[in-house]
Amino acid sequence: MGRSPCCEKAHTNKGAWTKEEDDRLIAYIRAHGEGCWRSLPKAAGLLRCGKSCRLRWINYLRPDLKRGNFTEEEDEVIIKLHSLLGNKWSLIAGRLPGRTDNEIKNYWNTHIRRKLLSRGIDPTTHRPITGGEQPPPPPQQEAKTISFNNNNNEGKMMRSCVISPSTSNSSGISKEEEKSSSPVGGGGEGGGERCPDLNLELRISPPYQSNGQQQPDHHQPYQSTVSLCFTCSLGIKSSKDCVCDNNHSSSGRSTSINIGGACDFLGLKGSSILDYRSLEMK
DNA sequence: AACAGGGACAACCGCAACTCA
DNA sequence: GTGAGTTGCGGTTGTCCCTGT
Numbered sequence: 001m002g003r004s005p006c007c008e009k010a011h012t013n014k015g016a017w018t019k020e021e022d023d024r025l026i027a028y029i030r031a032h033g034e035g036c037w038r039s040l041p042k043a044a045g046l047l048r049c050g051k052s053c054r055l056r057w058i059n060y061l062r063p064d065l066k067r068g069n070f071t072e073e074e075d076e077v078i079i080k081l082h083s084l085l086g087n088k089w090s091l092i093a094g095r096l097p098g099r100t101d102n103e104i105k106n107y108w109n110t111h112i113r114r115k116l117l118s119r120g121i122d123p124t125t126h127r128p129i130t131g132g133e134q135p136p137p138p139p140q141q142e143a144k145t146i147s148f149n150n151n152n153n154e155g156k157m158m159r160s161c162v163i164s165p166s167t168s169n170s171s172g173i174s175k176e177e178e179k180s181s182s183p184v185g186g187g188g189e190g191g192g193e194r195c196p197d198l199n200l201e202l203r204i205s206p207p208y209q210s211n212g213q214q215q216p217d218h219h220q221p222y223q224s225t226v227s228l229c230f231t232c233s234l235g236i237k238s239s240k241d242c243v244c245d246n247n248h249s250s251s252g253r254s255t256s257i258n259i260g261g262a263c264d265f266l267g268l269k270g271s272s273i274l275d276y277r278s279l280e281m282k
Numbered sequence: 283a284a285c286a287g288g289g290a291c292a293a294c295c296g297c298a299a300c301t302c303a
Numbered sequence: 304g305t306g307a308g309t310t311g312c313g314g315t316t317g318t319c320c321c322t323g324t
Contacts, residue, residue: 014294015294015317015318016293016318016319017292017293037309037310038308038310051294051311052293052294054310055292055293055294056293059291059292059293060292060293087312087313087314089313090312090313101313102291102292102293102313105313106290106291106292107290109290110289110290
């Protein structure tokens, strides 16, 4: 069973687009604008599925597309953004005017991958390829500690930390579990090693309960305010405040927060960039 | 000249996220 | 709140073209 197909495949063309089809699509979008891709083919007199029309327009026919070779600067931007975002081609494309996600994806797979490999860099992790198959260190041993300092913020004591290339080991909050789908901060080593330009600041207020109680009863629901500020050398900067709930840990010492779910750095959805699910208050 | 192999890129497919009734 | 419909994304495939043999 399942979902019905997006179009009647028996009556749609597939494969390369003809000049006439391109002209029809361009003329229709010029007259009516983008939108409602499902009904567009019929309205434009095209025997194509809506998805195919959308793809053709976005990747090939849009007037603001920049054709031609990628510049050295664009290469470097793509590499840096990929180290930050992983295979988020649409986000990377968003930072490169005139380039499409498909174009960047193809370019990555055909050119940049090889370029990085020739430099001795793993294109997936952006870390140097050390000779032989050296297995990565076991991530579970890497209970990282992020340095925190207390400061007074508008009369409310906040804890703040900076996740930087050299994570200091003083006190405060240890990151006991780190899950991230992007290379940023993910994996076994520090995020800074892979992305030395990343500067992530995280502030967490002391837990409080809705009744205003400052010393929370850990058996009752309580909340913390989380403030995140993200910058990197590419000039990308974002910040976000959110309120996170505890998850009733049995010890009463840890609070599980899902920062990623509440933040939309760079237009990211969900936990694509940050998903520090568990922070242990010492 | 013919063929094989590989690179480049356009297009397709499946799935997840989102929207709206 | 739920489910169907729609859109967008990322991985993969197909095809064309160039180069070497």
